[in-house]
Amino acid sequence: MKTIGLIGGMSWESSIEYYRIINEAVRQRLGGLHSAQSLLFSVDFAEIETLQREGRWDEATGVLVDAARRLERGGADFVVLCTNTMHKLADALQQAIAIPLLHIADAAAAAITAARLTTVGLLGTRFTMEEDFYRTRLTGHGMRVLVPEPRDRALVDRVIYEELVLGQIRPDSRAEFRRIIAALADRGAQGIVLGCTEIGLLVKPPDSPVPLFDTTALHALAAVDAALKP
Numbered sequence: 001m002k003t004i005g006l007i008g009g010m011s012w013e014s015s016i017e018y019y020r021i022i023n024e025a026v027r028q029r030l031g032g033l034h035s036a037q038s039l040l041f042s043v044d045f046a047e048i049e050t051l052q053r054e055g056r057w058d059e060a061t062g063v064l065v066d067a068a069r070r071l072e073r074g075g076a077d078f079v080v081l082c083t084n085t086m087h088k089l090a091d092a093l094q095q096a097i098a099i100p101l102l103h104i105a106d107a108a109a110a111a112i113t114a115a116r117l118t119t120v121g122l123l124g125t126r127f128t129m130e131e132d133f134y135r136t137r138l139t140g141h142g143m144r145v146l147v148p149e150p151r152d153r154a155l156v157d158r159v160i161y162e163e164l165v166l167g168q169i170r171p172d173s174r175a176e177f178r179r180i181i182a183a184l185a186d187r188g189a190q191g192i193v194l195g196c197t198e199i200g201l202l203v204k205p206p207d208s209p210v211p212l213f214d215t216t217a218l219h220a221l222a223a224v225d226a227a228l229k230p
Contacts, residue, residue, distance in 0.1 A: 001026075001037050002227045005076025005099070007067045009042035010083035011165035014197035014216055018082045021220035029228060036227060039074045041067040045165065052085065052127065061089045065096040072097050080223045084195045084215055085125045088133045100226075105134055107222040108193050108215050109141035115211060117191045119144040121184030123177070124195030126157040134195060146189050152180045164198035174202055181208045 004022065008015030019040070026036040043063060051060040064086060068079050078100040081087060087104055094101045112120055120138070122145050128134045129147045138145050147153060159173045181192050181203070191211040194200050200214040 002077035002229070003075050004036055004038040004223050004227050005068070005071030005074070005079045006038060006040045006082055006223075007043065007064060007071070007079060008040050008082045009045050010048055010086060011045050011198060012042060013165060013167050013201065015040070015042060015082050017197070017200070017216050018080070018220045018223075021217055022224055025221055025224040026228070029224070036224070039071050039076050041070050043067060048086070049161070057089065060086070061092050064089055064093050068093055068097045068101075072099050078102055078223075078226055080219060082216075082219070083197055084134065085127050087137075088127060088131065090133075102219070102222055102226060103137065104215050104219045105137035105195075106141075107218040108195070108213050109138055109143065110222070111213050111218050112138075112143060112191060112193070113141060115191065117143070117211075119146065119188050119190050120213070121146045121148075121181065121187075121189035121192045122195050123148070123156050123180070123192060123199055125160055126153055128195045129153050129156070138193070145193075146184055146187055148180050148184065152183070156180065159202070160196050160198060164196075164201060167201075169202055174207060177203050178207045181210075185210045 023035045027034050071079055080102050084104055090103055120143055122129055135145045155176055163170060191213055192208055193213045194215055197216040200216050205212055
């Protein structure tokens with residue numbers, strides 16, 4: 001079994017889900033008392049959020065490179081960055097280490113392709129929804145990507161940063177997400193990418209008229225596949 005290196009803390013609410021899903025999947029596949037070989041380096045999200053908000057991406061890159069190199073020195077065979085937004089820095093992070101970085105958007109794209117869907121809606125932070133780094137990764141796999149209208153993008157971003165990363169699950173916010181998802185489906189989305197690792201804490205399959213692609217679960221399971229691959 002290979003050793004999974006996890007960069008977590010963005011936020012720790014979703015990092016818990018990564019750890020749970022990975023270990024449950026390893027136990028399910030190998031049986032008995034098996035669990036995953038893993039290393040976790042968890043950052044201080046307050047620092048990361050400040051760097052995001054102030055556009056200090058070079059400094060944010062330094063924080064993640066330091067985390068990844070610590071995991072590499074600790075014996076990780078590959079790195080899993082437990083966040084969608086910070087994959088904005090994925091290329092720079094990969095260039096700084098000698099072990100592979102398992103990209104979260106590739107895990108999502110594999111599941112979408114397997115479902116034979118061609119058009120998906122994308123929910124996430126404003127960085128993920130509005131910038132090219134994530135959408136381009138998905139379109140590179142041959143799919144069309146839709147995002148919510150500007151007012152709804154602002155609402156999704158606010159709920160992520162003001163509620164979900166703090167562990168707050170509010171029924172009124174779930175109702176708004178249901179409305180936004182339905183609007184994307186009406187525009188032609190055949191599935192919805194939950195492109196923030198906390199959104200899966202709020203939105204579940206019954207909340208959507210089309211399939212949901214929870215990137216937390218998909219990324220964690222892709223890590224298990226990589227760890228157990230001969």
